[in-house]
Amino acid sequence: xxxxxxxxxxxxxxxxxxxxxxxxxxxxxxxxxxxxxxxxxxxxxxxxxxxxxxxxxxxxxxxxxxxxxxxxxxxxxxxxxxxxxxxxxxxxxxxxxxxxxxxxxxxxxxxxxxxxxxxxxxxxxxxxxxxxxxxxxxxxxxxxxxxxxxxxxxxxxxxxxxxxxxxxxxxxxxxxxxxxxxxxxxxxxxxxxxxxxxxxxxxxxxxxxxxxxxxxxxxxxxxxxxxxxxxxxxxxxxxxxxxxxxxxxxxxxxxxxxxxxxxxxxxxxxxxxxxxxxxxxxxxxxxxxxxxxxxxxxxxxxxxxxxxxxxxxxxxxxxxxxxxxxxxxxxxxxxxxxxxxxxxxxxxxxxxxxxxxxxxxxxxxxxxxxxxxxxxxxxxxxxxxxxxxxxxxxxxxxxxxxxxxxxxxxxxxxxxxxxxxxxxxxxxxx
Numbered sequence: 490x491x492x493x494x495x496x497x498x499x500x501x502x503x504x505x506x507x508x509x510x511x512x513x514x515x516x517x518x519x520x521x522x523x524x525x526x527x528x529x530x531x532x533x534x535x536x537x538x539x540x541x542x543x544x545x546x547x548x549x550x551x552x553x554x555x556x557x558x559x560x561x562x563x564x565x566x567x568x569x570x571x572x573x574x575x576x577x578x579x580x581x582x583x584x585x586x587x588x589x590x591x592x593x594x595x596x597x598x599x600x601x602x603x604x605x606x607x608x609x610x611x612x613x614x615x616x617x618x619x620x621x622x623x624x625x626x627x628x629x630x631x632x633x634x635x636x637x638x639x640x641x642x643x644x645x646x647x648x649x650x651x652x653x654x655x656x657x658x659x660x661x662x663x664x665x666x667x668x669x670x671x672x673x674x675x676x677x678x679x680x681x682x683x684x685x686x687x688x689x690x691x692x693x694x695x696x697x698x699x700x701x702x703x704x705x706x707x708x709x710x711x712x713x714x715x716x717x718x719x720x721x722x723x724x725x726x727x728x729x730x731x732x733x734x735x736x737x738x739x740x741x742x743x744x745x746x747x748x749x750x751x752x753x754x755x756x757x758x759x760x761x762x763x764x765x766x767x768x769x770x771x772x773x774x775x776x777x778x779x780x781x782x783x784x785x786x787x788x789x790x791x792x793x794x795x796x797x798x799x800x801x802x803x804x805x806x807x808x809x810x811x812x813x814x815x816x817x818x819x820x821x822x823x824x825x826x827x828x829x830x831x832x833x834x835x836x837x838x839x840x841x842x843x844x845x846x847x848x849x850x851x852x853x854x855x856x857x858x859x860x861x862x863x864x865x866x867x868x869x870x871x872x873x874x875x876x877x878x879x880x881x882x883x884x885x886x887x888x889x890x891x892x893x894x895x896x897x898x899x900x901x902x903x904x905x906x907x908x909x910x911x912x913x914x915x916x917x918x919x
Contacts, residue, residue: 518847518853519531519533519534519847519853522847522851527851528851529847529851529852529853530850530851530852530853530875530905530906530908530909530912531853531874531875532852532853532854532871532872532873532874532875532906532909533853533854533855533872534872534874535669535728535817535818535819535872535874536733536872536874537727537728537729537730537731537732537733537818537874537878538731538818538874538875538876538877538878538881539731539785539789539878539879539881539882540731540878540879540882541730541731541732541735542730542731542775542781542782542785543781544774544779544781544782545730545732545771545772545774545775546771548770548771548773548774549767549768549770549771551770552766552767552770552771553767554767555766555767555770556766557766558762558763558766559763559764559766559769560763561754561757561758561762561763562588562589562590562750562754562757563588563589563590563591563763563764563769564590564766564769564770564773565585566773567590567769567770567772567773567776568585568588568589568590569585569588570772570773570776570777571588571590571724571739571741571776572584572585572587572588572741573776573777574776574777574778575711575722575741577778578702578778579701579709579710579711579713579714580714581711581713581714581717581722581741583741583742583743584744586744586747587741587742587743587744587747587750588739588740588741588742589739589740589741589742589750589753589754589757590737590738590739590764590769591737591738591739591740591757591761591764592736592737592738592761592764592765593725593727593736593737593738594697594699594723594724594725594727594738594739594740595618595622595738596738596761597723597738597739597740597753598618598619598622598695598697598723599622599625599626600753600756600757600760601661601695601721601740601749601753602622602623602626602628602661603626603756604749604752604753604755604756605659605661605693605749605752606628606659607628607658607659607660607661607693608628608629608630608631608658608659608660608661609623609628609629609630609631609660609661609663610631610633610648610651610660610661610662610663610692611630611631611632611633611662611663611861612632612633612635612641612642612643612647612663612664613632613633613634613635613641613860613861613862614635614641614670614671614821614857614860614861614862614868614870615663615665615670615860615861616665616669616670616697616860617855617859617860619663620861631651631660632861633647633648633651634647635647637810637823640671640673640812641668641671641673641812641821642666642668642671642673642675642679643664643683644679644682644683645679645682645683645685645686648662648683648686648687649686649689652686652689652690652692653690656690659693660690660692660693661692661693661694661695662687662692662693662694662695663694663695663697664683664694664695664696664697664712665696665697665698665699665700666696666697666698666700666816667700667701667703667704667709667815667816667817668700668816668817668819669699669700669817669819669870670819670821670855670860670870671812671819671821672797672812672814672815672816672817672818672819672820672821673812673813673814673815673816674704674709674815674816675710675712676710677710680710680712680715681715683712683716684712684715684716687716687719687720688716688718688719691719692719693719693721693746693749694712694716694719694720694721695721695723696711696712696713696720696721696722696723697723698711698722698723698724699723699724699725699727699728699729700728700729700816700817701724701729702728702729702786703728703729703789703790703793703816703817703818704790704815704816705790705793705794705797705814705815705816706790706794706815707786707787707790709816713741713743717743718743718745719743719745719746720743721740721741721742721743721746721749722739722740722741723738723739723740724738724739724741725737725738725739726738726772726775728817729786729789730775731878732775735765735768735771735772736764736765736768737764737765737768737769737772740753784886785882785886788882788885788886788888789878789882790891791885791888791890791891791894792876792878792881792882792885792894792902792903793814793817793818793873794814794891795891795894795898795899796873796876796899796903796906797813797814797818797820797873798813798814799896799899799907800820800871800873800906800907800910801813801814801820803910803911803914804820804822804910804913804914807914807917807918808826808827809822809823809824809826809827809913809914809917810822810823810825810826811823818872818873818874819870819871819872819873820870820871820873821857821868821869821870821871822854822868822869822870822871823866823867823868824842824867824868824869824917825866825867825868827867827917827918828867830917830919831867831917834919836867837865838856838858838864838865838866838867839856839857839858839862839864839865839866839867839868839869840856840858840864842856842867842869843855843856843869846913846916849916850909850912850913850916851912852909852912852913852916854869854870854871854872855869855870855872856868856869857869857870873903873906874906875905875906875909876902876903876905876906877901877902877903878902880901880902881898881902881903884898884902885898
């Protein structure tokens with residue numbers, strides 16, 4: 490008998506069988522194929538195509554020497570800058586003591602679910618990591634099905650129907666808008682109605698507003714203005730500041746949930762200790778804002794809005810349904826009008842659809858199944874980020890309005906995405 494063998498029976502059953510995160514998996518697969526010489530259009534991983542603002546980069550260089558452990562809850566001047574930023578931009582009044590800094594908002598979401606015992610309620614479709622995190626921890630996931638008629642966004646009545654089954658059950662409800670994966674957002678009246686339901690059942694709302702500053706018209710409204718006592722705002726630098734790899738996330742709590750912030754800080758002290766010191770110092774510059782940051786944000790919004798609407802029109806004209814984008818850099822594409830043709834080609838679910846598309850055209854997108862949809866639904870998410878973000882931003886910074894972004898501009902800087910859409914349309918019409 491070989492006594493050197495270590496059995497794997499002690500692997501946490503909540504983790505056993507979980508695949509790699511779908512967005513990271515497609516990114517690694519795309520890179521692998523690209524390294525083998527295959528032409529790949531990377532429309533899978535939702536990574537900002539724009540560079541980090543130069544002043545923020547310079548601040549990181551200046552603080553590269555910062556090597557000390559920082560406070561678990563985050564650098565004081567950064568927490569104050571985050572609180573001030575949200576007041577100035579979104580009229581959310583919070584203090585330094587209401588802010589928690591972490592190594593990415595994903596880590597903070599995990600800690601929140603760990604310390605708060607309750608069901609996780611998620612609209613379908615939703616970002617790929619919400620449900621797996623709950624599964625790892627051992628929490629119940631309750632899916633709320635949305636409809637195409639409502640652009641796959643949660644309605645107050647759907648939330649009420651779920652909660653009234655058990656009035657007193659503790660729940661965390663996740664709202665994410667502008668939406669990953671759909672690219673649409675909520676209006677003030679929709680948020681007001683959801684806030685009323687949340688207040689009725691004393692829900693904790695985790696408002697994932699990581700794409701707030703990428704609302705294409707710069708008019709994001711936080712539900713924390715309407716349900717302040719029960720809303721935690723999740724954000725960070727990854728999307729609006731182009732700094733996904735820097736791994737800096739923020740949670741902003743109401744004072745009534747200070748006990749929850751403190752509990753998460755205890756967990757943080759025993760896990761990640763504190764977020765990278767140089768990154769936190771540099772982030773102060775980003776959250777202080779100013780004319781450079783404002784210019785950067787408006788130009789990125791203009792480019793994303795123009796590109797998103799152009800390719801949405803291309804897809805809809807080809808009878809591939811997608812809602813018009815209102816924020817972020819995603820399209821939710823529905824191939825149901827080609828269901829019979831795809832079935833005849835042996836494509837019966839969203840995973841087969843995305844695999845065939847990648848193998849046959851080099852276009853990488855994510856199957857709807859990864860976002861909580863039924864497998865047989867021929868739906869997928871497209872991230873229109875395979876562009877020359879630095880070049881586009883450099884030219885756009887001299888523009889006075891989005892009307893100056895022409896088709897020639899999009900072809901010059903976003904040609905890979907436009908080529909991918911044409912390949913996709915040709916493929917599905919084969």
